[in-house]
Amino acid sequence: MCSRILRTLPTAIVALALTQPAFAHDQVGVAGGLLSGLLHPATGIDHLIAMVAVGIWGAQLGAPAIWVLPITFPLVMAVGGVLGVLRIPLPMPEVVIAMSALILGLAVAIRLRLPFPAAAAVVAVFAIFHGHAHGAELPGSANPLAYGVGFVTATGLLHLCGIAIGTLTRWPAGERVIQGLGAGIAGLGCYFLAQGLGAFA
Amino acid sequence: MTLKYARGWIAAALLLLPSAADAHIIAARLGDFYMGALHPFTDLQDVILWTAMGVLAGSLGASKGRWLILVFPLGLLAGLAVGRMFGPVTGGLADASMLLVIGVLLAAAARIPTVLLCAIAFGLAALRGAANGSDLAPDTDRLLFAAGLACAGYTVVTLTMALTVMFRPTAADPTSWQAIAVRALGGWIAAIGLMMASFALAS
Numbered sequence: 001m002c003s004r005i006l007r008t009l010p011t012a013i014v015a016l017a018l019t020q021p022a023f024a025h026d027q028v029g030v031a032g033g034l035l036s037g038l039l040h041p042a043t044g045i046d047h048l049i050a051m052v053a054v055g056i057w058g059a060q061l062g063a064p065a066i067w068v069l070p071i072t073f074p075l076v077m078a079v080g081g082v083l084g085v086l087r088i089p090l091p092m093p094e095v096v097i098a099m100s101a102l103i104l105g106l107a108v109a110i111r112l113r114l115p116f117p118a119a120a121a122v123v124a125v126f127a128i129f130h131g132h133a134h135g136a137e138l139p140g141s142a143n144p145l146a147y148g149v150g151f152v153t154a155t156g157l158l159h160l161c162g163i164a165i166g167t168l169t170r171w172p173a174g175e176r177v178i179q180g181l182g183a184g185i186a187g188l189g190c191y192f193l194a195q196g197l198g199a200f201a
Numbered sequence: 202m203t204l205k206y207a208r209g210w211i212a213a214a215l216l217l218l219p220s221a222a223d224a225h226i227i228a229a230r231l232g233d234f235y236m237g238a239l240h241p242f243t244d245l246q247d248v249i250l251w252t253a254m255g256v257l258a259g260s261l262g263a264s265k266g267r268w269l270i271l272v273f274p275l276g277l278l279a280g281l282a283v284g285r286m287f288g289p290v291t292g293g294l295a296d297a298s299m300l301l302v303i304g305v306l307l308a309a310a311a312r313i314p315t316v317l318l319c320a321i322a323f324g325l326a327a328l329r330g331a332a333n334g335s336d337l338a339p340d341t342d343r344l345l346f347a348a349g350l351a352c353a354g355y356t357v358v359t360l361t362m363a364l365t366v367m368f369r370p371t372a373a374d375p376t377s378w379q380a381i382a383v384r385a386l387g388g389w390i391a392a393i394g395l396m397m398a399s400f401a402l403a404s
Contacts, residue, residue, distance in 0.1 A: 030245055063376065067376060067381045070381065070385040070388065071381065071384045071387070073388070074391070075308065075388050075392050077392060078392035078395040079395070081395070081396040082396060082399040085396060085399045085403055086402075086403050087403075135396060139400060139403065139404065143245070144400050145245050145249070146245055148392075148400075149245070149249065149393055152389045152392050153389065156385065156389055
């Protein structure tokens with residue numbers, strides 16, 4: 001009896017872990033649009049880590065990057081969103097998004113201190129690609145306005161998370177933690193880059 | 202004594218005169234007032250645009266923003282009247298452009314003059330007033346609907362403005378976290394407006 005349980009239990013656990021949740025009711029209208037917009041940046045790990053890395057790097061760079069970033073990033077990202085809505089293609093979007101995680105993670109890990117215009121230009125290029133990916137989903141969403149509100153809010157909150165994490169730079173130990181986090185983000189960026197280039201195909 | 206009798210007669214008359222009390226005044230035609238007051242909250246565009254307008258007015262300070270207490274409801278009434286005569290003049294592009302303008306002004310922390318602020322508020326309110334009045338049923342009491350809409354506009358703009366004025370930093374420090382938070386909100390609003398404008402053009 002006991003051995004049978006021991007044999008079947010791992011199978012049950014693995015089966016439970018691998019299953020996807022079944023959503024019997026698709027969200028529609030404002031709620032559906034808002035939910036899909038909020039979840040779009042959060043469920044794509046490559047988007048999520050890149051946005052957090054932008055916030056952390058901004059905190060590392062200090063003023064004016066730390067306060068210019070949350071004000072201008074959504075607008076620049078919206079330019080990419082416009083390209084996505086208008087179905088204007090960008091070259092290798094998945095590869096560039098993966099590269100954004102890799103490069104921003106590296107910048108955090110090695111405490112790269114670029115002049116502000118150069119740092120802003122790097123972030124702006126990546127923002128356009130991330131915005132393009134989100135914007136391409138907008139016309140097909142349940143409610144486009146609610147979707148736009150959701151994904152802009154989620155992106156802004158991810159930046160805030162990054163800036164909050166970045167405040168750890170005030171302490172030497174915290175700086176080490178952040179650099180380790182940057183290395184982790186860069187590692188994940190490498191993985192997504194390899195995936196984007198078809199290494200796992 | 203005479204006064205005592207007179208009071209008695211008045212009390213008896215008051216008891217006899219009133220008709221049945223209607224606890225639910227929606228059934229007594231006042232429902233159109235509530236329809237006007239609630240109608241804008243059923244549309245996300247109204248919620249976002251009205252709130253953004255209140256934040257912009259509040260970010261400019263109470264001395265400039267207080268004009269909107271009068272201008273915004275009047276704009277809604279004007280839009281409702283104009284919309285009835287000429288049909289709804291609003292569209293996705295007009296609303297998105299308004300969002301973009303308000304968002305950019307907030308993000309840039311632009312100190313616009315009171316006249317321009319009032320003109321933007323009146324234009325926005327007129328657009329949304331016309332949009333709100335566009336799908337009224339023929340038997341709707343337009344006066345009650347307009348009163349409800351104006352009350353809702355007054356309440357939302359005044360409350361949002363007051364909250365923003367309270368949230369603003371007391372000293373004129375452009376790098377205080379409150380000032381940056383308001384400007385970041387402006388960046389978010391402008392981003393939504395820009396994308397919705399492109400969506401309106403594409404569709």
